[in-house]
Amino acid sequence: MHVAKCVTISAFAALMATACGSPEPAREAVREESAAETAAQELQRKHNDEAAQLEKRAADLERRWMEMKGRVKDKSATPTAGLTAEVQEDIQGVQGAVADLKTTTVDNWWERHERAIERTAADIEQDVRRFAKTKQPAPAQPDTTANAGPFESRRDQFVTRMRARVESMEEQLKGVRARGAVETELEDTKARVNKLKEDVGRLERASPDDWWDISSKRVSEYIERVERSVERMDNDKK
Numbered sequence: 001m002h003v004a005k006c007v008t009i010s011a012f013a014a015l016m017a018t019a020c021g022s023p024e025p026a027r028e029a030v031r032e033e034s035a036a037e038t039a040a041q042e043l044q045r046k047h048n049d050e051a052a053q054l055e056k057r058a059a060d061l062e063r064r065w066m067e068m069k070g071r072v073k074d075k076s077a078t079p080t081a082g083l084t085a086e087v088q089e090d091i092q093g094v095q096g097a098v099a100d101l102k103t104t105t106v107d108n109w110w111e112r113h114e115r116a117i118e119r120t121a122a123d124i125e126q127d128v129r130r131f132a133k134t135k136q137p138a139p140a141q142p143d144t145t146a147n148a149g150p151f152e153s154r155r156d157q158f159v160t161r162m163r164a165r166v167e168s169m170e171e172q173l174k175g176v177r178a179r180g181a182v183e184t185e186l187e188d189t190k191a192r193v194n195k196l197k198e199d200v201g202r203l204e205r206a207s208p209d210d211w212w213d214i215s216s217k218r219v220s221e222y223i224e225r226v227e228r229s230v231e232r233m234d235n236d237k238k
Contacts, residue, residue: 050216051102057223058098061230065091068233083185087233090226097219109211110151114158116218121165121196127189132172151208162200169193184232192225 065087097116104112128134170193178186199218206214 047212051098054101054216054219054223055098058094061094061223061227062091065230068230072233087226087229090229094223094226097222101215101219104215106208106211109215110154113215113218117162117199121162124189124192124196125165125169128169128172128193131176131178131186131189134172155203155206159200159204166193166197166200
C-alpha cells in the first residue's frame with residue numbers, strides 16, 4: 001500500500017513537471033495574435049495621423065491661395081494666365097490626392113501610384129510641348145501587360161516606360177529660352193522634369209513593404225510644390 005502510494009505520488013509529480021515544462025501552444029498563439037493586432041492598430045493610427053496632417057496642410061494651402069489671389073488683385077500684379085490656371089488646378093488636385101491617400105491600402109497602392117505618376121508626366125509633357133512648340137503626340141497608352149505578373153516585373157516595366165518619357169522631355173527642352181514671367185514657368189517645368197526623373201529612379205528599388213511611405217511622400221511633396229507656387233504668385237509679373 002505504501003509502495004503504491006509512493007508510485008502514485010511519483011507519477012503525479014512527473015506529470016506536473018511535464019505539464020509545467022511543456023509549451024502552451026494555444027496560449028502562445030493567442031499572445032502572438034494579440035501582439036500582431038496591437039502592432040497593426042498602432043501602425044494604422046500612425047497612418048491616420050499622417051493623413052490628418054496632410055489634410056490640414058491641404059486646407060491651409062487653399063486658405064493661403066484665396067488670400068494670395070486677393071493680395072495679387074490689390075497690387076494689380078497679375079501673374080501669367082497659365083500659372084494662375086495651373087495653381088488653381090493643383091489646389092483641387094491636392095485635395096483629391098489627400099482624399100485618395102486615406103483609402104489607399106497595400107492592395108491598391110501601386111495601381112494608384114502608377115496613375116498619379118502618369119498624370120504628373122502627362123501634365124508636365126503638356127507644358128514641355130508648349131515651351132518647345134512641338135506637336136501633340138498620340139496619347140500614351142498605359143502598359144497593362146504586366147498587371148497580372150510579379151510586382152517586380154510590373155515595377156521594372158513602368159520605370160523603363162517612364163524613363164523614356166522623361167528623356168524625351170529633356171530632349172525637347174534643350175536650347176529653349178524664355179524671359180520674364182514665362183522664364184519662371186519654364187524653370188518650374190524643368191524642375192518638375194528633374195523631380196519626375198528622381199521619383200522614377202527611386203521606384204527602381206521599391207517594394208510592396210514601402211507602400212505607405214511612397215504614397216504619403218508623393219502627396220506631401222505635391223503639397224510642397226503647390227505651396228511654393230502659391231508663395232511666388234505675386235512675383236510673376238507680366
